[in-house]
Amino acid sequence: MFVVWLTGPSGAGKTTLANALAKRLKELGHEVEILDGDGIRSKLYPDLGFSKEEREMHNKVVIEMAKLLAKNDVSTIVSIISPFKSTRDYARKEIDNFIEVYLKCSKEELIKRDPKGLYAKALKGEIKDLTGYDGTYEEPENPEVLLETDKLSVDEEVSILLKYLEDRGFIKSKLLKD
Numbered sequence: 001m002f003v004v005w006l007t008g009p010s011g012a013g014k015t016t017l018a019n020a021l022a023k024r025l026k027e028l029g030h031e032v033e034i035l036d037g038d039g040i041r042s043k044l045y046p047d048l049g050f051s052k053e054e055r056e057m058h059n060k061v062v063i064e065m066a067k068l069l070a071k072n073d074v075s076t077i078v079s080i081i082s083p084f085k086s087t088r089d090y091a092r093k094e095i096d097n098f099i100e101v102y103l104k105c106s107k108e109e110l111i112k113r114d115p116k117g118l119y120a121k122a123l124k125g126e127i128k129d130l131t132g133y134d135g136t137y138e139e140p141e142n143p144e145v146l147l148e149t150d151k152l153s154v155d156e157e158v159s160i161l162l163k164y165l166e167d168r169g170f171i172k173s174k175l176l177k178d
Contacts (some may be wrong), residue, residue: 001070001076002098002099002165003067003078004077004099004101006079006080007101007103007143008104008137009137010116010132011109011114015036016154017154018077021158025075030171031075032077033075034077034078035065036080037080055083055084055087056086064094070095083135085141100144101161102140102146104146104148105148105149105150144164
């Protein structure tokens with residue numbers, strides 16, 4: 001099994017892509033789980049802050065969950081900002097068949113999308129250190145897949161990822177026939 005690790009700032013399209021990719025993989029007969037960083041945070045520890053240490057702890061919980069799912073033959077899609085290279089490197093070391101997918105998006109498009117209203121608050125000075133605006137996000141240097149989400153449709157992103165998975169033998173080519 002494999003773990004597709006979707007990383008990028010808030011509003012880059014991680015959750016949207018995770019849902020679309022999971023739907024397509026399920027149609028192809030795969031057992032799939034999505035680990036959404038926001039969902040896990042809100043359910044397990046809603047009072048957790050966003051300091052570097054708290055983000056790293058949250059990411060390590062998600063890494064362990066993804067590792068266990070993959071070991072039990074569940075294709076796993078992780079949708080999480082994971083702003084620090086060291087955390088993503090740790091995930092790569094811990095998880096077999098780790099596929100880092102960087103969802104790159106211009107700041108202008110992130111501000112335009114603003115699904116949670118965070119950029120509007122950052123622009124007004126109501127929040128500081130927003131990842132993707134004025135906060136730290138260490139861009140992946142060599143992700144397995146780079147998707148420029150302000151230039152691609154979700155269907156195009158899913159097709160690129162399915163081809164990547166097929167080319168590496170994670171899914172069978174006969175399953176990709178429409």
